[in-house]
Amino acid sequence: MSEPLKIGIAGLGTVGAALVHVLVSRYALLAEACGRPIEIVAVSARDRERNRGIDLRAMTWFDDPIELAKTGEIDVFVELIGGAADPALSAVEAALSRGIHVVTANKALLAKHGVRLAALAEEKGVLLNFEAAVAGGIPVIKAMRESLTGNRVSRLYGIMNGTANYILTTMEREGLSFEACLKEAQRLGYAEADPTFDIEGNDTAHKLAILTSLAFGTEIAADDIYLEGISNISIDDICAADDLGYRIKLLGVAQRTDSGIEQRVHPTMVPKDSVIGRVDGVTNAVAIESDVLGELIMSGPGAGGDATASAVMGDIADIAKSRPGIQHGPALGKPAAKLVPYKRAKMRSHEGGYFIRVTVQDKAGVFASIATHMAENTISLESIVQRAKHTSPAGSGRQTVVLVTHATTEASVRAAVQAMVADGYTIGAPQVIRIERPKAA
Template identity: 75%
Template sequence: MADALKIGIAGLGTVGASLVRILQDRHETLATTCGRAIEITAVTARDRSKDRGVDLAGITWFDDAVSLASQGGIDVFVELMGGTGDPAYASVKAALTHGVHVVTANKALLAAHGIELAEIAEKHGALLNYEAAVAGGIPVIKALRESMTGNTISRVYGIMNGTCNYILTKMEKEGLSFEACLKEAQRLGYAEADPAFDIEGNDTAHKLSILTSLAFGTAIAADDIYLEGITNISIEDIQAAADLGYRIKLLGVAQRTESGIEQRVHPTMVPHDTVIAQVDGVTNAVAIESDILGELLMVGPGAGGDATASAVLGDIADIAKSRPGAQHVPAFGRPANALLPYKRARMQSHEGGYFIRLKVVDRTGVFANVAKQMADNDISLESIMQHSKHYADPAEPKTIILVTHATFEASVRKAIVSIKAEGYLVGEPQVIRIERPKAW
């Protein structure tokens, strides 16, 4: 049997502690499977005295992640600290510079510095593995980076934030408000005390930027993403969607278009009878559409200590099964210097169906005027209806709900500007994009 693979773990939170436990409990089985033992030889974390329920006896403690990465005598540096800044950034760089393989779950770091890190990794013959960074336990990185080699990808999209999907599912199933469901998510530990990063879509955007690079062979462009969170989604939207045969999901979508690549994160209506519409609660799902393989959908746990640790372990095992320096797996599918520049498709040129919900004053001719504004902007309607059932008082505003056929974002925005100018609108209109899976 080959020499043991020596790993150093930086960060002993939920995922780190779970990983330590698994590597210790399954030491024998892993050695059999990988053809060599996997030994944790060094660790570092913020607080040495904290009890994490794991046995660190015989493992060298480092106070500093950079020292562990560069002078820890390890084969693999496992970065589970998180964050785009130091010590994560500095220590990952230090490891790669020393030819030490890196396994990380840090999507923010990759979104910010991924290409630079990939270049360093290649230069020093180190691997940069990050299956856990996107959609937790779902092996979507492996699918894109390895299984789908040679495929031309047309679209990749998914539910990649469990917090948002939990809230949207609960709103639909129990008819509760966004605020009430967010509180429940916080109580259950599915949402942070400061939930902005999740519910505003930033977390999904980080993950999407990584998938975009892998799918299209382009440099990561995490700042070039159209971003809309779920805070604006009301129970009325969810009910109207259900009436129309849709469910609302926060999707991250990257799509090849004639004018470039669209990257967008926004609440999305998906047809009720599709598989992705059935993905409920904290579960994640990622779909990939390509020209050779066709459509692939993967559903699984997107977060949680064990699921994330499983993905980290898979990355470590891949290194254990190969021999140091023996493999050529560029971090983002192709060598960093062969990645294409990211060419952003303008959101204005996005083409798709739209759900539009307007509150209008109850005046004769308004309904007809809304329809006319749509026609004037070349927007073809699948349906338009006036919802009055909820309103007992005739003086209250009425709700008009439109569903368009495929049209352009620019047209929809123009139509809404025109409608606003008419003066019959009450409050802001709600606009939700419709996404249609190619299959299922």
């Protein structure tokens, strides 16, 4: 059997501790599968005294992860610190500069510095693996980087944040408000004390930007994504979606168009009977549409120590199976120097249509005014429903109206809604949600 693959792990939080446990407990199994043992020889974390439930006595401790990355003891540097800045950035750069393979679960780091780090890995002839950075335990990176080689991807979309999906699922099942479900998610450990990054779509945007680069051969453009979170989703929206045969999900969507690449993250209505509509709780799912294979949908645990550790372990195993002198594939699917600049697509009609919920004063002429504004903006309506259920009690002087449009542009919808508000008969802010009708059901 070959010499052991020696790894150093920086970051011993939930994922890091789970990774140490699984690598140690499955030592013999991994050695047999990879053709060589995998040994943890060094670790780094902020708190040396913290009880993590794992035995670290045989491993060299580094207080500074950058020094760990520079040590000659390791063959692979595993970065589980998180964040786009130091020490994670400098540690990964130090390891790659030394010609050391890197495995990371850090989507923020890759979204901001991924192209530069991929170029450095190519220059040094080492691997930069990041399966755990997107969709937890789902092997979507490997599928896109390897299994879909030769396919031309036209669109990808998915549920990429377990916190947001748990909140939306619980709102539907329990009939609770967004605020109540968020508190429950925090109590269960699914949401951070400051959940902004998850519920406002930033986490999904980072993951989407990485997948977009792999799918379309573009430079990563995390700052050029239309972004809308779920904090303004009400129980009224959940109930209206249910009545119409939809569920609301926070989707990340990227697709190729004649004018460029479209990237967006926002709440979306999807049919209840679609594969993506049946993904509940903290589960993630990613769908990839391509010309040869058709549509591939993968779902599974999107977060948590074990799921993420499994993805990291798979990346380490790939390195263990590689042999010196063999050319490594580029980290982003094609050489970093050949990635084309990201070109944002022009505004176009959204084929799935839009859901518009507006609460208005209950008086004559309001419905006629709504219809007029729709016509002025060349919006064709699939349905218009006056809702009393879950919304406005009799005698309240208000009515809730739900509009479902045919294909139209975001600009047209926003202009029509703005005109309604300007007329002075709306109560509260109107809600606008895109409707997606996935191919698979």
